[in-house]
Amino acid sequence: MLLTAHDPPKPASRRYLRIGAWIAVVLVVVGVLALIADDFAASRAEHRLARAVQASPGVPFEPDVIMAGFPFLAHRSEGNFSSVLISADGVPIEGCSGVPVCTSTVDARLQSTDLGPTGDLGPRTELRAQSMRTETRINSPTLGRLMGIVDLYINTPAPEDKVGGGGPGDGLLERTEGIMLSGTVPLPGSPETQNGYPPSAAKYTAPKVKVSVKARVSVVDGRVRIEATDFYTGPEEHYSADVPEEFRSAVLKRFSTTLPALQMAWGTTAKHALSRGSDLVAVSETGPVSVRAVDYAKPLPSRP
Numbered sequence: 582m583l584l585t586a587h588d589p590p591k592p593a594s595r596r597y598l599r600i601g602a603w604i605a606v607v608l609v610v611v612g613v614l615a616l617i618a619d620d621f622a623a624s625r626a627e628h629r630l631a632r633a634v635q636a637s638p639g640v641p642f643e644p645d646v647i648m649a650g651f652p653f654l655a656h657r658s659e660g661n662f663s664s665v666l667i668s669a670d671g672v673p674i675e676g677c678s679g680v681p682v683c684t685s686t687v688d689a690r691l692q693s694t695d696l697g698p699t700g701d702l703g704p705r706t707e708l709r710a711q712s713m714r715t716e717t718r719i720n721s722p723t724l725g726r727l728m729g730i731v732d733l734y735i736n737t738p739a740p741e742d743k744v745g746g747g748g749p750g751d752g753l754l755e756r757t758e759g760i761m762l763s764g765t766v767p768l769p770g771s772p773e774t775q776n777g778y779p780p781s782a783a784k785y786t787a788p789k790v791k792v793s794v795k796a797r798v799s800v801v802d803g804r805v806r807i808e809a810t811d812f813y814t815g816p817e818e819h820y821s822a823d824v825p826e827e828f829r830s831a832v833l834k835r836f837s838t839t840l841p842a843l844q845m846a847w848g849t850t851a852k853h854a855l856s857r858g859s860d861l862v863a864v865s866e867t868g869p870v871s872v873r874a875v876d877y878a879k880p881l882p883s884r885p
Contacts (some may be wrong), residue, residue: 639878676841793819809836
């Protein structure tokens with residue numbers, strides 16, 4: 582006998598539909614609970630490693646930690662993750678006076694890691710990785726304090742041949758040359774401050790100039806070197822001023838310096854530097870490493 586569209590489904594069919602619906606609901610609930618459990622376990626392990634890194638004398642705050650591996654529960658017993666990212670804010674910069682203390686952000690990315698059981702992570706746990714990239718980032722105000730230019734600002738212009746460069750799809754641009762630095766500096770013969778006011782202040786009335794310059798960055802003996810090469814005249818929004826010819830070299834020199842040694846993760850030495858957005862970044866890359874969390878940011882050795 583054939584059923585028509587007006588014939589009601591049999592009780593058995595309705596029962597199977599209900600069972601199927603309940604099974605689907607149960608599977609969804611189990612999946613959600615599994616994700617919650619996995620996220621919770623990952624969060625606990627990341628917090629444990631973060632607290633271990635904070636035991637380092639140069640790390641004042643609990644850093645951000647991300648362990649890349651899904652599902653996390655499948656990785657926690659061995660501690661094998663494709664990458665582990667650690668980012669510590671507020672790490673002091675030696676050689677920078679004044680209040681508040683100058684600080685940097687010290688990052689490390691460990692690739693193909695072996696952390697051991699994540700439940701045992703502590704300050705002295707050996708963290709092994711096939712490679713490591715470390716970065717130390719300084720923002721514009723901090724760099725300005727290090728250079729004695731209170732209103733200094735870093736800008737990373739898009740390449741001249743890249744239409745629409747710097748848009749959302751590009752992320753933060755990076756450069757080692759053609760970096761734009763803007764700020765106010767005294768002209769030769771003017772004081773560094775006037776009645777306690779820096780050149781960028783309205784109450785500083787001595788001859789000064791606010792300009793934008795092009796600069797390149799490099800690393801010499803592990804320290805970041807900034808060298809202003811010319812005045813900026815490109816398409817980015819910038820500051821222009823009529824600098825007398827006899828003062829041009831002196832003004833450019835004010836935007837050139839060698840920074841103090843920067844704290845880098847696990848005592849690595851900067852190999853190259855670049856600008857990223859409005860930050861200055863010192864970078865180092867190494868091969869296989871075995872490090873301890875407590876040594877993340879130790880006091881820098883004194884330099885002659």
